[in-house]
Amino acid sequence: MTDLLPKHVAIIMDGNGRWAKARRLPRTMGHKKGVDTTKAIVRHAGKIGIEYLTLYAFSTENWSRPEDEINDLMGLLRVFLKSEAADLHKNNVRLRVIGARDRLSDDIVKMIENVEGMTADNTGLNLNVALDYGGRQEILKAVNDAVKLGNLIDEETFSNMLFTTDIPDPDVLIRTSGEMRISNFLLWQCAYTEFVFSDVLWPDFSTDELNKAISEYQNRDRRYGRVESN
Ligand code: IPE
Ligand code: IPE
Ligand code: MG
Numbered sequence: 001m002t003d004l005l006p007k008h009v010a011i012i013m014d015g016n017g018r019w020a021k022a023r024r025l026p027r028t029m030g031h032k033k034g035v036d037t038t039k040a041i042v043r044h045a046g047k048i049g050i051e052y053l054t055l056y057a058f059s060t061e062n063w064s065r066p067e068d069e070i071n072d073l074m075g076l077l078r079v080f081l082k083s084e085a086a087d088l089h090k091n092n093v094r095l096r097v098i099g100a101r102d103r104l105s106d107d108i109v110k111m112i113e114n115v116e117g118m119t120a121d122n123t124g125l126n127l128n129v130a131l132d133y134g135g136r137q138e139i140l141k142a143v144n145d146a147v148k149l150g151n152l153i154d155e156e157t158f159s160n161m162l163f164t165t166d167i168p169d170p171d172v173l174i175r176t177s178g179e180m181r182i183s184n185f186l187l188w189q190c191a192y193t194e195f196v197f198s199d200v201l202w203p204d205f206s207t208d209e210l211n212k213a214i215s216e217y218q219n220r221d222r223r224y225g226r227v228e229s230n
Pocket of ligand 1 (some may be wrong): 012013014016017018019057058062072177
């Protein structure tokens with residue numbers, strides 16, 4: 001059992017569509033409400049002293065969704081980046097976006113670069129947003145880079161060739177909405193991460209739910225292949 005606060009919390013924010021469907025609303029409304037949850041969770045994570053928070057916002061596979069939904073999601077991302085940038089900076093948050101950028105619109109890439117640049121020296125919460133992110137694609141890219149270098153590499157070198165350079169592996173991965181799969185998120189980084197699943201849909205996920213997930217993590221015995229720790 002660990003009483004320690006997890007240093008790095010990763011979240012698969014899932015269930016926006018089902019939240020909207022249950023209310024006979026368009027899926028976009030679920031995503032919109034999901035953004036409100038995201039803002040509240042980011043604020044709370046910073047307040048309770050989490051050092052790293054990594055949020056899965058858009059996967060490489062999400063490009064297969066209907067064009068309208070993708071456009072709505074990108075629209076919400078624009079609004080989030082525009083409206084939250086100053087606040088994040090004021091709250092000493094360092095924002096990093098992990099994933100590929102070549103399929104994102106130029107204006108979004110610029111906004112990302114601006115916020116990353118502006119917050120680069122902040123020392124509070126490290127907020128990582130996974131966007132057009134896929135674990136397999138990330139690993140393959142690193143493998144190809146390593147092949148080009150032509151040297152054999154070790155775990156540490158390989159880790160530093162991923163998007164998550166300098167970011168410690170997640171201590172706990174939370175997935176909302178009752179789904180129990182990894183969906184191509186942080187495949188390398190989650191080798192010894194504790195998984196916590198919540199049935200709550202992301203738009204309904206509250207700061208209390210986050211606290212509950214953290215307590216569940218604190219009751220786990222992380223053995224890393226060894227025998228019991230006490
Ligand atoms: C998560 O909610 C948001 C993204 C994947 C962008 P979903 O849109 O996957 O919601 P469900 O799973 O359909 O309920
Ligand atoms: C995972 O959710 C991706 C994000 C939360 C961004 P999905 O809803 O896309 O995952 P699957 O399709 O249910 O595995
Ligand atoms: Mg989903």
